[in-house]
Amino acid sequence: MTVKTLTKQEQLNNIGFQDFSMPGNFRFGVDTFYTLADEVRKLKVQKLTVISDNGLERVGVVQRVLDLIKPLGLEVSIFTEIYGEPTLSLLNKAVEFVKKENSQLVIGIGGGSALDVAKATAALADKEDVTPYLKGEAMIESRGTKCILLPTTSGTGSEVTMNAIFEDEEQELKRGIVSGCFLPDLAIVDPVLTISCPTRVSASSGVDAFTHAIESYVAIRSTPLTKMYAEKAMKLFSSNITKAVHNGKDINGRIGMSWVSTLAGVSLANAGVGAVHALAYPLGGKYHIEHGVANALLMPYVFEVTGTTCTEEMTNVASYLQLGDFNNNPHKALDAVVQYLYELLVTLDLPTSLSELGINKEDLPLLAKQASGIERLLSNTPYRLTEQKILQIYEKAYHGIKN
Ligand SMILES: NC(=O)c1ccc[n+]([C@@H]2O[C@H](COP(=O)([O-])OP(=O)(O)OC[C@H]3O[C@@H](n4cnc5c(N)ncnc54)[C@H](O)[C@@H]3O)[C@@H](O)[C@H]2O)c1
Incomplete structure (x- = not known):
């Protein structure tokens, strides 16, 4: 019997099947933010990085995450160098940061800008040379760290999508990078987090x-x-x-x-x-x-x-x-x-x-x-x-x- 396998192009052209993807787990509700520490504990990691944007750090959202997970006694680092919508070089910087910290988990909290950086960083953290992935020359087919995403805007839906969008400074164009590995282990959507949104x-x-x-x-x-x-x-x-x-x-x-x-x-x-x-x-x-x-x-x-x-x-x-x-x-x-x-x-x-x-x-x-x-x-x-x-x-x- 001959076994038929489809090439990548045939798969892309194929109308005969349709995948439907969601995050590993999706949790929605008022005050679900407070379940974050328990979820982090379940992942059994020792080192984690919180990724957010500078504005949310200033309004105290990052500190709330740190306070919540403090009792777990884990090594926690923060990356909040996101000012405005992210560029590919900023993404590169975040990846280098997470690699240096040896983090096993990325928690992204923020609007689409912070979440896109967080999920792409989690996926790229184990790749030696990220350039081909950033240029769109290679597909991201695995994720380097675990990932939890919490949106503070409503929103981009970034916590449930396979896209992450970055400005390509050289081409002066925004570009989407797409990978199934961008879907987080867990998305926690707590509408209360959006109340402070301007x-x-x-x-x-x-x-x-x-x-x-x-x-x-x-x-x-x-x-x-x-x-x-x-x-x-x-x-x-x-x-x-x-x-x-x-x-x-x-x-x-x-x-x-x-x-x-x-x-x-x-x-x-x-x-x-x-x-x-x-x-x-x-x-x-x-x-x-x-x-x-x-x-x-x-x-x-x-x-x-x-x-x-x-x-x-x-x-x-x-x-x-x-x-x-x-x-x-x-x-x-x-x-x-x-x-x-x-x-x-x-x-x-x-x-x-x-x-x-x-x-x-x-x-x-x-x-x-x-x-x-x-x-x-x-x-x-x-x-x-x-x-x-x-x-x-x-x-x-x-x-x-x-x-
Ligand atoms: N991945 C996807 O599927 C997807 C889809 C659409 C858009 N995007 C990308 O998302 C980005 C836009 O995201 P956005 O519209 O959520 O805005 P944003 O993440 O850029 O945030 C805008 C501003 O609002 C502030 N902010 C966000 N939430 C807040 C809160 N609760 N309280 C106080 N301040 C708050 C931030 O600090 C920031 O200054 C763009 O880069 C866009 O390309 C991604």
């Missing part, structure tokens, strides 16, 4: 989560399983986003948005995202525009074009967002969704045009060229955008809908 970050990361939901919902790689997660995320988003942003202490709003972030993250992890992200990455690389802000701003302008190929999905999305029943008039659903996405920017006090963000109009062709090269995302979008079409979208977003 209004602007609550808004931008909240809409980022919605971008994950809607883009993965229409994605070429979506399945009934991923659509189920995305659908629930969109429904919860519409009833919780303004509560969480306009009254950050509203725990029900925060719980709702933590679910949105997680559910959308699971959908993103397994179905991927698309053109909104492809157009947002160059803004992050060249202009350092925060990821959530770039996605939120571009979403209405991109969907106005790409949504034309998924009328049925747009009719469903309109109903999940409680915009009305468009089953008898499905071609109107897209207009309603785009209008909602645009008004969301205004309601949440987020920028509505690229000119507001200080982007130079002369740079738009270069940004369009960079975006058109992000094949992984464009090929997962139901409407195939050309470089010229991308430029048209940037031009419209530059002026804004109002102008």
Whole structure:
């Protein structure tokens, strides 16, 4: 009998099977933060590193982790040199730090920036030369240390995804590194940790989560399983986003948005995202525009074009967002969704045009060229955008809908 094995390329092209991945364990709930010490004890490690960002260290979040695990008597080091969204050289620095400390566990606590550094560091900590992995020339197929992730924004969903995003300083572009080994041993999602999240970050990361939901919902790689997660995320988003942003202490709003972030993250992890992200990455690389802000701003302008190929999905999305029943008039659903996405920017006090963000109009062709090269995302979008079409979208977003 001949045994058929699939090459990597055949596996990638194969529509006959669909993997569905989640972290080793996923824990959600108010005050689940306090279960961290017990979980660390169970992992039987002697040395660990806490990775977080500088802002969270300043507001005392890192100290809370240290106080919680102190009774375990372990050797603990901290890496908090994350200022803003991370670069590949920062990731390299974090890996060197964890290698030097000989840590057996990385605890990542923070928004997507800190969690991406934490999970990629955990995966790379046993690799002698990390360069091929950072350049995307080699796949990360094992993890060097154990890993626990705790998000403080809702959010990127980074604690449940196989992606980590870094700025490639040489190319002035943000780039995703993808590996199943980025899924942590345990994700602890405690909505209370998001209460101190500033209004602007609550808004931008909240809409980022919605971008994950809607883009993965229409994605070429979506399945009934991923659509189920995305659908629930969109429904919860519409009833919780303004509560969480306009009254950050509203725990029900925060719980709702933590679910949105997680559910959308699971959908993103397994179905991927698309053109909104492809157009947002160059803004992050060249202009350092925060990821959530770039996605939120571009979403209405991109969907106005790409949504034309998924009328049925747009009719469903309109109903999940409680915009009305468009089953008898499905071609109107897209207009309603785009209008909602645009008004969301205004309601949440987020920028509505690229000119507001200080982007130079002369740079738009270069940004369009960079975006058109992000094949992984464009090929997962139901409407195939050309470089010229991308430029048209940037031009419209530059002026804004109002102008
Ligand atoms: N891995 C993935 O799947 C994935 C998905 C989307 C985005 N990302 C990446 O995530 C990053 C953005 O993450 P983000 O939007 O969560 O923001 P962030 O991690 O960059 O944090 C933004 C700011 O908010 C502060 N902050 C976060 N939580 C806080 C809290 N509870 N209290 C007080 N301050 C708090 C941080 O200190 C920081 O100054 C980008 O680099 C983006 O590319 C990753």
